[in-house]
Amino acid sequence: MVLTTAALLLSALLALALFFVTFRRSRRRNEPPLDRGRVPWLGHALEFGRDAARFLTRMKHKHGDIFTVCVAGHYVTVLLDSNSYDDVLADKHSLDLTRYAQVLMKRIFRLRLPNLDPVSERRMVEQHFKGISLNRLCSTMQNNLNLLLASETTQNPAGWKKDGLFSFCYSLLFKAGYLTLFGTKNNNHADLTEVYEVFRQFDKLLPKLARRAVRKDEITVANSAREQLWELLCPAWFAKGAEPQSWLQTYIQHLEEQGVDPQTQRQAMLLQLWVTQGNAGPAAFWLLGFLLTHPEALRAVREELKGLQHLPLDERENTPVFNSALKETLRLTAAALITREVMHEKTVRLSDGKEYTLRHGDRLCIFPFLSPQMDPLVHHEPEKFKFDRFLNADGTKKREFFKEGLRMKYGTMPWGAGSNLCPGRSFAISALKQFVLIILTRFHLELSDFSACMPQVDPSRYGFGMLQPYGDLEIRYRLRT
Numbered sequence: 001m002v003l004t005t006a007a008l009l010l011s012a013l014l015a016l017a018l019f020f021v022t023f024r025r026s027r028r029r030n031e032p033p034l035d036r037g038r039v040p041w042l043g044h045a046l047e048f049g050r051d052a053a054r055f056l057t058r059m060k061h062k063h064g065d066i067f068t069v070c071v072a073g074h075y076v077t078v079l080l081d082s083n084s085y086d087d088v089l090a091d092k093h094s095l096d097l098t099r100y101a102q103v104l105m106k107r108i109f110r111l112r113l114p115n116l117d118p119v120s121e122r123r124m125v126e127q128h129f130k131g132i133s134l135n136r137l138c139s140t141m142q143n144n145l146n147l148l149l150a151s152e153t154t155q156n157p158a159g160w161k162k163d164g165l166f167s168f169c170y171s172l173l174f175k176a177g178y179l180t181l182f183g184t185k186n187n188n189h190a191d192l193t194e195v196y197e198v199f200r201q202f203d204k205l206l207p208k209l210a211r212r213a214v215r216k217d218e219i220t221v222a223n224s225a226r227e228q229l230w231e232l233l234c235p236a237w238f239a240k241g242a243e244p245q246s247w248l249q250t251y252i253q254h255l256e257e258q259g260v261d262p263q264t265q266r267q268a269m270l271l272q273l274w275v276t277q278g279n280a281g282p283a284a285f286w287l288l289g290f291l292l293t294h295p296e297a298l299r300a301v302r303e304e305l306k307g308l309q310h311l312p313l314d315e316r317e318n319t320p321v322f323n324s325a326l327k328e329t330l331r332l333t334a335a336a337l338i339t340r341e342v343m344h345e346k347t348v349r350l351s352d353g354k355e356y357t358l359r360h361g362d363r364l365c366i367f368p369f370l371s372p373q374m375d376p377l378v379h380h381e382p383e384k385f386k387f388d389r390f391l392n393a394d395g396t397k398k399r400e401f402f403k404e405g406l407r408m409k410y411g412t413m414p415w416g417a418g419s420n421l422c423p424g425r426s427f428a429i430s431a432l433k434q435f436v437l438i439i440l441t442r443f444h445l446e447l448s449d450f451s452a453c454m455p456q457v458d459p460s461r462y463g464f465g466m467l468q469p470y471g472d473l474e475i476r477y478r479l480r481t
């Protein structure tokens, strides 16, 4: 009896505390509209986690291009005026990149890097993904893709093979990317299929790990996958076998110089594995999926790529149709949320001239997927795949996009914005082009069911880079003779 009364009292106190924390906050002058949600402390966390795109679209209709919502005890200001993204993100004094990144690194990768310096780390990464280093990486990637695709068909070259398009694309690009960036003389014996499968177990649970929403049985799967991957990603092993001056060797050296212990190095390697291999495979799936379900687009891209087959890599630049189809694919399926911690009160000026104050201690989120990518005022019928959306009538690259007469800085932003811009974007574009070129010119690839539609998006993945589908699209393929 005493225990029950104490428990009831404790719950009442907790509820009161949550209520106080949530409803104590009120909107101050010049602050964005505030939407606390109905549930104390949790606020909108459940709806946000279930389907961020749907929730933020609802909030945008209610409040406009800027608003503050309560999410699991945090106040998050969401900015959806894409013309003001660059100015806001440039202010590194008021907006901190590392704090929230550290939170996610700990939740997902069990990784703590207290001396994380994103600016120097980024500089280091960038030098490996441009110029001669980039050319070398792209040509290694091309060789790896050719080898892997050849081995897919060695047993019965003339026969049809069946697969799901998502698993076909993701496994091939993962394996080729892994060999290119993590391949060393020492680890060639690692079974690539096993690495991919363990990686996928982990990747599937990633959004739940980030939201701390994993079930008990899923925790066991996530822990086991993480441990197996840590085992495979042994830095000492990689350091000896990696190409001198390669991205991998520079990264390991950088960790060592920071005094990072061997276990933390493995955890950091898993983070890098996900960052470098987690997006290209899903992007290839969406691109080929849209082409297979839009015959006119497939014809146009195949026609353009056919002329490139025998050209060296550096002469395959002029592909406006492919570039437009890829941009259109990424417009529909690249959905990273860019988050910053507000360290000092800051004023944000929107394109309409109105100014809003961001409160110290809140978070700021930018979501290019909703604006500009899916904004119906920027793109006519934004939910539809139109392979030539990024082409002018004369076939040249379309650069200008408008919203109610106002010129937009960007028509699409799949690679992020400002200091967050993906350093691997040129490598990713080249890998996707090589992959599609090989598939469309050297293989017959078709839908198992000609009337099949693209699968739905898994809505829990909004916010984590490239989207992934619910289910798959069945295909069959064989070598062209």
Ligand code: HEM
Pocket: 118, 122, 125, 275, 276, 277, 279, 280, 283, 330, 334, 336, 337, 338, 339, 414, 415, 416, 419, 420, 421, 422, 423, 424, 425, 427, 428, 465, 466
């Ligand atoms: C279609 C494929 C890809 C897309 C759409 C994409 C998109 C992005 C985006 C939006 C970010 C910023 C994320 C954030 O800060 O929250 C990012 C970061 C990053 N990307 Fe990519 N990416 C792709 C492929 C790649 C590839 C293939 C590599 C490397 C080989 C790569 C390397 C990186 C790295 C290292 C970062 C972290 C940069 C930093 O911390 O400053 N990405 N990517």
